[in-house]
Amino acid sequence: MIDRETLIAAAKDAVARAYAPYSNFHVGAALGFADGSIVTGANVENASYGLALCAETAAVARAMNDGRRSELVAIAVTGGMKGVLADPVAPCGRCRQVLSELAQLGATDPVVWCVGADDVGEYRLSELLPNAFGPASLL
Ligand code: THU
Numbered sequence: 001m002i003d004r005e006t007l008i009a010a011a012k013d014a015v016a017r018a019y020a021p022y023s024n025f026h027v028g029a030a031l032g033f034a035d036g037s038i039v040t041g042a043n044v045e046n047a048s049y050g051l052a053l054c055a056e057t058a059a060v061a062r063a064m065n066d067g068r069r070s071e072l073v074a075i076a077v078t079g080g081m082k083g084v085l086a087d088p089v090a091p092c093g094r095c096r097q098v099l100s101e102l103a104q105l106g107a108t109d110p111v112v113w114c115v116g117a118d119d120v121g122e123y124r125l126s127e128l129l130p131n132a133f134g135p136a137s138l139l
Helices: 004-015 055-065 093-105
Strands: 025-033 038-042 072-081 111-115 120-124
Touching: 004 025, 004 038, 004 072, 004 111, 025 055, 038 055, 055 072, 055 093, 072 093
Parallel strands: 072 111
Antiparallel strands: 025 038, 025 072, 111 120
């Protein structure tokens, strides 16, 4: 089981590791797995602006490079300008698709906590990306 406050704290910690000198929008993401483990990521920008990697995508790449293919049960995302939290941060469309791949591999529908300074939005990944394309679509 993944504790909500623990996962949110991990996402907030990850914000501090963002490399976002161009947008100044620092994002942290934390993926929670059924065994209680957590994998984090932060956004990584590039002088060629369009090449920015989002925090959630960085976290998924890290988890999959650790060999994880299943048991993604919870996701927390947060951040803000210069790392100061304000409105809850929702995963961008591309990240929803990237997160969905790992979720579908393990047949889970993770809870997604979109965290701001004062509010936390709670969704299921399937709500954020209904009728998702995925591995089964290619069978
Ligand atoms: N960003 C993320 O890391 N995750 C999202 O879901 C939304 C956007 C990053 C990309 C870019 O480095 C910065 O936020 C501003 O768009």
